[in-house]
Amino acid sequence: xxxxxxxxxxxxxxxxxxxxxxxxxxxxxxGSIYRIAGNDAxxxxxxxxxxxxxVTGLHAYYDAVGNVFSRRLSTSGPWLLIGSHSDTVPAAGHxxxxxxxxxxxxxLRTLHEHDHPxxxxxxTVAWFDEEGVMEGSKGGLTGSTALTRDPHADDLFAYLELxxxxxxxxxxxxxxxxxxxxxxxVRRYTVSATGQANHAGTTPFELRQDAGRVVTRAxxxxxxxxxxxxxxxxxxxxxxxxxxxxxxVVPGAASVKLEVRAGTEQALDAIEGSxxxxxxxxxxxxxxxxxxxxxxxxxxxxxxxxVYGMVEEVCRRHTGACEPLLSYAGHDASVISTRLxxxxxxxxxxxxxxxxxxxxxADEHLLLGAQALLDxxxxxxxxxxxxxxxxxxxxx
Amino acid sequence: xxxxxxxxxxxxxxxxxxxxxxxxxxxxxxGSIYRIAGNDAxxxxxxxxxxxxxVTGLHAYYDAVGNVFSRRLSTSGPWLLIGSHSDTVPAAGHxxxxxxxxxxxxxLRTLHEHDHPxxxxxxTVAWFDEEGVMEGSKGGLTGSTALTRDPHADDLFAYLELxxxxxxxxxxxxxxxxxxxxxxxVRRYTVSATGQANHAGTTPFELRQDAGRVVTRAxxxxxxxxxxxxxxxxxxxxxxxxxxxxxxVVPGAASVKLEVRAGTEQALDAIEGSxxxxxxxxxxxxxxxxxxxxxxxxxxxxxxxxVYGMVEEVCRRHTGACEPLLSYAGHDASVISTRLxxxxxxxxxxxxxxxxxxxxxADEHLLLGAQALLDxxxxxxxxxxxxxxxxxxxxx
Numbered sequence: 001x002x003x004x005x006x007x008x009x010x011x012x013x014x015x016x017x018x019x020x021x022x023x024x025x026x027x028x029x030x031g032s033i034y035r036i037a038g039n040d041a042x043x044x045x046x047x048x049x050x051x052x053x054x055v056t057g058l059h060a061y062y063d064a065v066g067n068v069f070s071r072r073l074s075t076s077g078p079w080l081l082i083g084s085h086s087d088t089v090p091a092a093g094h095x096x097x098x099x100x101x102x103x104x105x106x107x108l109r110t111l112h113e114h115d116h117p118x119x120x121x122x123x124t125v126a127w128f129d130e131e132g133v134m135e136g137s138k139g140g141l142t143g144s145t146a147l148t149r150d151p152h153a154d155d156l157f158a159y160l161e162l163x164x165x166x167x168x169x170x171x172x173x174x175x176x177x178x179x180x181x182x183x184x185x186v187r188r189y190t191v192s193a194t195g196q197a198n199h200a201g202t203t204p205f206e207l208r209q210d211a212g213r214v215v216t217r218a219x220x221x222x223x224x225x226x227x228x229x230x231x232x233x234x235x236x237x238x239x240x241x242x243x244x245x246x247x248x249v250v251p252g253a254a255s256v257k258l259e260v261r262a263g264t265e266q267a268l269d270a271i272e273g274s275x276x277x278x279x280x281x282x283x284x285x286x287x288x289x290x291x292x293x294x295x296x297x298x299x300x301x302x303x304x305x306x307v308y309g310m311v312e313e314v315c316r317r318h319t320g321a322c323e324p325l326l327s328y329a330g331h332d333a334s335v336i337s338t339r340l341x342x343x344x345x346x347x348x349x350x351x352x353x354x355x356x357x358x359x360x361x362a363d364e365h366l367l368l369g370a371q372a373l374l375d376x377x378x379x380x381x382x383x384x385x386x387x388x389x390x391x392x393x394x395x396x
Numbered sequence: 397x398x399x400x401x402x403x404x405x406x407x408x409x410x411x412x413x414x415x416x417x418x419x420x421x422x423x424x425x426x427g428s429i430y431r432i433a434g435n436d437a438x439x440x441x442x443x444x445x446x447x448x449x450x451v452t453g454l455h456a457y458y459d460a461v462g463n464v465f466s467r468r469l470s471t472s473g474p475w476l477l478i479g480s481h482s483d484t485v486p487a488a489g490h491x492x493x494x495x496x497x498x499x500x501x502x503x504l505r506t507l508h509e510h511d512h513p514x515x516x517x518x519x520t521v522a523w524f525d526e527e528g529v530m531e532g533s534k535g536g537l538t539g540s541t542a543l544t545r546d547p548h549a550d551d552l553f554a555y556l557e558l559x560x561x562x563x564x565x566x567x568x569x570x571x572x573x574x575x576x577x578x579x580x581x582v583r584r585y586t587v588s589a590t591g592q593a594n595h596a597g598t599t600p601f602e603l604r605q606d607a608g609r610v611v612t613r614a615x616x617x618x619x620x621x622x623x624x625x626x627x628x629x630x631x632x633x634x635x636x637x638x639x640x641x642x643x644x645v646v647p648g649a650a651s652v653k654l655e656v657r658a659g660t661e662q663a664l665d666a667i668e669g670s671x672x673x674x675x676x677x678x679x680x681x682x683x684x685x686x687x688x689x690x691x692x693x694x695x696x697x698x699x700x701x702x703v704y705g706m707v708e709e710v711c712r713r714h715t716g717a718c719e720p721l722l723s724y725a726g727h728d729a730s731v732i733s734t735r736l737x738x739x740x741x742x743x744x745x746x747x748x749x750x751x752x753x754x755x756x757x758a759d760e761h762l763l764l765g766a767q768a769l770l771d772x773x774x775x776x777x778x779x780x781x782x783x784x785x786x787x788x789x790x791x792x
Contacts, residue, residue: 165598166595166597166598167595167597167598167599167600168598168599168600168603169600172603184597186597188643198748199562199563199724199725199750199751200630200632200634200655200657201562201563201580201582201630201657201724201725201726202561202562202563202564202724202725202748202750203563203564203748204563204564204565204630204724205619205623205630207564207568207748210632212615212633212634212636213615213616213619213633216612216613216615216616216633216636217612217616219608219609219612220609220612220613220616223601223609227601234596234597234600234601236596236606236643236644236645236646237608237609237612237638237647238596238608238638238641238642238643238644238645238646238647239638239641239642239643240608240612240636240637240638241636241637242633242634242635242636245634245635246634246635247584247632247634247635247653247654247655248632248634248655249632249634250632250634251633251634257643258643259596259643259644261596261597328597328598328600329595329597329598330597352594352595352598352599352603354595354598355595
């Protein structure tokens, strides 16, 4: 099988300049970004992406949802889709989503300028409303979810997304680039307990129906429940309240919001089962009624083995060793993986900060990630579109 | 030693009528009482007490704080003080405080009408601001605290207070009347923890500084800490909060308000020591800073052995067996016990309800309690003022 020439080198200065340019759209005085999906800044960012690609001589277009795509003019596919989202949470950092969008634009522009065979088979995307903070959003991932139901998905043969890690694991482990094996499923629960409010002085322990104890015991136990079911899973108790909330009144009602993340549905099911058992047991001990209400569930995504393998190969080529990571944050890639062979690459986040103006990644990692994305695009093309390479190389 | 004639019988109908009459002053549509110290209803109630005793031919007067006293005209003491408070919490029941005030008024009126030797040696009191919900109150017990610093206390030789239990223990144990050994000390704490707010997906357990876990673990452990230090102690976690309070954010700050009650200062000290140790240990485990701030402390009161013994004797006379109780609610008696030999009697609270319009005690218990108060007054007089009885009896 013939192989293409060595992948071309991205334009380092253009990549870093464009990251900074997009970071100025919707930026507050302290550098925090406010590109909530659909707001003026978000729409200005999409316009800027559209115009930037047009200026390069590429075809850029919006779909009905608000996703912005770009590709070479007069190509007929199939295309390898690459990108990320350009919206943000309020007071966001400048890399979450944006980095993957700019890197994808850089990859296509580089391939196009070098007239590389894969230039005809790459499409970039800036997803609409990944974050889900827009008023009326049904939990985000709006643009990618829409694509899974769009006939255009039939023209695509795989999806790659480059993203900052948003956590501290790579930095702590000294990793410069990591292939991502999948994305955790996320389930949220509200644990509510109802007992009997009463005088905290005159009601002996054995006669209490203390709803507060049900939820504090559940919150305190969550970590053990997760670790027992799956050492790679995590959980959080983020919101808690007692009623009527007085120091000298036994709580008659209480609730806590829990979130659990794990790499497989089996692990999520096991955790949920243990949680329900524990809450039922504690509620019985405390003489309360309790409910575990699953308020949302995003399924776990396990990435395509073949595409993942090529990402891993490229990562190893660049960094020697490489450690596969599971993503604990959600991404459009999890939705798209239900429709297309999908994989992701991570670069480190300094200090692990994200959703904050402290979000940062060193320039060398930003450049490395974008180059690795380009190399993966070429590698995936060689593997999944061999005839294209043959034809293009013959034609060249 | 000569003894007085059998104690006279209280006027049952007058006692019940007066309880209902006072219950109408400050009552809302649903029967809940709103006699917050110093409000119009509270002042009207005090006027009613003052006039009711004057009409009986007794001397009634206010002190500078707002306490209302009454006694026979032209007596010179020493007096045995009896009474309770006439103010309430908002939306209160009609017995907490009021019952002890009316019963004391009934006891003095009965002794006066029967020209009993003790009639010259009883003073009644309706304390001002026991509850501490008046704006500007420093935690309540205002009237009784003022008396401990007033020269009038030198004219008094003991204090007795009759009260509803405000809890379910007597009803559950089938007790009609109980002597009270003392009043728990009450300490309140705010446990505050500071960690680092972070993404609940991308921050592994071992890198978290989860302030929420410090306070939920402390709240969940409080009962064990109390029971280990003193099986008769109790505690409550009544108010809790996390910051920033989002399901997917590790709490960066958290606090819980705890309250602990025990019958001795030694037990309270032991509980506080264990609580501080536990919080320090958990904070270290969770990588957080934590503080245990003692926000208030009311000392435990152990009642006078001699006066308590006479209360117990009267209770046993009325009910055969009798069970001593520790009071888990605060009372003016705890303050007065620092200045005068003091004891209390309890009658049962139906269902244990208090600070609620469900507060209720059966008429037979209300009558029994008031008669027992009168009997105790006579018994204490015989014991502590023997010469009075001799003289009065000789004079008779």
